[in-house]
Amino acid sequence: MRSPSDLLAHSAMISQLAQTPPGPSGKKKLIYDQDHRGPLSTDTVATLMLLQADKIDLLGICTVSCDMWAKQETAYALRLLEIMGRPEIPVYMGAQEPLLNTKAEAQMRYQMFGSRSLGNEGYLGCFAKDAAGRDEVAPLPPPYNRFARIKAQPEPAADFIIRTIRANPNEVTMYCGGPMTNLALAVMLAPDIVPITREVIFMGGGIHHSTSSVNVYFDAEAAKIGVRAPWPKFTLVTTDLAEQVHMQDDGKVDAIVERAHSPIADLFREYEQKPQRANPQRRSFRMPDEMMAAHAINPSIFTGYDDMYIDIVTHNDGHYGDTSFWDANWKDEGGELSGQNNPSLKAGRVQVLNGIDKKRFRELFTDLMTRPIK
């Protein structure tokens, strides 16, 4: 019997990832859609990377509920732009709730079917039992200190996405670091944006480490819409890949605290170095969103991708939000496997990043964090 890893090996693609050509402005146009958890998290660090990268034209930041509620995330995003001196970047608050999933049901599913069993995959973000309410906005700790003076745009994130992609056909890269609720709404409202989007980068799901992650099972219906749409290019960072690099590996944090400028140094000192020193057993988080940012900034850091089919389970049970993958080179060649290895009827196509040059990733990451604030 063939295992999924055999299938992967079978379909391993020769890396064809050339440096993505820049747009006419010389910069890659990017919409940054994120469940922007503060004060510091994989979400926030990816934001810092994209703010610091020279070749990125950050058209706007969209927020979406998951790690936190969208209102709280928006407060963090706005103030982060202020303390980074980038108040010109517009922030759009996106979906406050998933398309259908609710906190009560998420809790009951866990009671009935058990939580997700691997590592921290049981994480429910703002649907956690003791999480704050949807409209509560807690004060921001140092170095944020206070709420921003700049305000979020009045337009919903989905409308901004539609308008921007239409105005820049074939040029916009969609970075989706949270659930795909905003993207799914945009696709439902305007299916015409799909073929004129340059690339969608998404983090979620996995084959070996875990069959899902919160970005998918927080809003499985949106994920299904997102992955099934026929994007010209849909790139996925799986939990398998993200697990390969953790924040505290190789002394990155100490190097950043030592060499970075304010406020990045303050953020890393306060929220990575101090907790780690106080508790050496602390398991720092993997770097999923940073990997997505790295892919947006310099895709040649990744060793290659596997062409695959992907689909999402939306049954309201213990498998809600699971991801399923199939080899894209699948052919029904008859014989004993005939009819046994085909993808689902409406599966989407995805390029699953299958390896990362850890050394170059570390160099890129440390460079972006320690260079002068842009």
Next chain:
Amino acid sequence: MTTTRREFIKTVGAAIASSQIPPQPAAMGEAAAPLPPPGPAAQQSAAKRKVIYDQDNSGPFGTDILGTLMMLQADSIDLLGITLVTGDAWMKQEMAYTLRLLEMMGRTEIPVYPGAEFPMLNTKEEWQLRQQLYGGHRLDPWMGAFNRANGGPNEIKQLPPPYDRPANLKAQQDHAARFIVRTVRDNPGQVTLYAGGPLTNLALAIALAPDIVPLVHEVVIMGTGFHVFTNAFNIFFDPESARKVLRAGWPKCSIVTLDIAEEIHEGDEIAPGRRMIEEIAARAWSPISELFQMHAVEPLRRDPNLHFFRMADEMIAAQVIDPSAFTKSEEMYVDICITPGPRYGDSMFWAKNWQAVPEAGKSVSAADRRVFVDPRQFYLGPPPSAGLVRVLQEIDRDRFKKLFVDLMTKPIRKA
């Protein structure tokens, strides 16, 4: 080969009459038996009721179009806009019919907004496979835009008489969901949402702007059922959107179930020897008379065995125009099954007072016994996120038919 009821109605017309009955002369209408006066909401009032009409407006004739005609004709209605959604037909085909219908009715001031072209998740191919896997829907096999014989979302078929040609009138640029959000915010507490098709546009609107939910005056929805069948087209075409909309917690959400919609059919007799559609064809003004003549009366003559369709959308219109036509309603919890299995799109209802225990010594009717059960023994309540809605349960048939015939036969309303 037998044709299913709904296909038949959609292709040939909306009603049936015995071919022995001659067309009714206009004068016959005057002899109609006196009916109770219309309710207060139907009377001309200073403030007209503001309505957004969301519909899968499948032409040339049928329950969707008749609901539209009622709303166009009612003097008490301020029709703020028509929003279209793929359902009975593809949205673009519906657009062609709707724009031309407004031209024929001389109501080109009403803006028409294009809405969702596809359901949230459901697809034609998966639906067909589900039918193979779990069995088809024996009672109501209609798949609307997904009917096997239908083309794709961009195919626009030529409009038959009396539509005759494409409209000069153009659709608005804005998406239906955005129009709904904007309009509800501009008219807080005043807008009634008529939802005559799948609930995709409404689901999109409340996903974009959850703040509009408490600002809506009333939502009237067609779909779901307990007895006739639990699986209604408007719901199972897009169950995920239906779940979202029914759970939203509107100030007032009224549902026309299939149970009540089945009670009255378009070709029913309204008086001994007189069928409703013939009465209307004879007495109505152009273009309503032509629509009834060409798409109801003539098909009946060709085939006396033609089935009538139920008056589902007309009942939503009645609830908006004259709610006193409905004599009984009950608040209930509702939820929609979205598990992609044999029950995908089924509706489930729970009594609002499921926790009630009968008073000691008080007799309990057999009908109430289902509800009045000791909650310490059984949990009979709804799931945690089910929506509370008002289910219309009884209709004054005579009043409803009079309202319908009056609206169809009165002079065409001016803008």
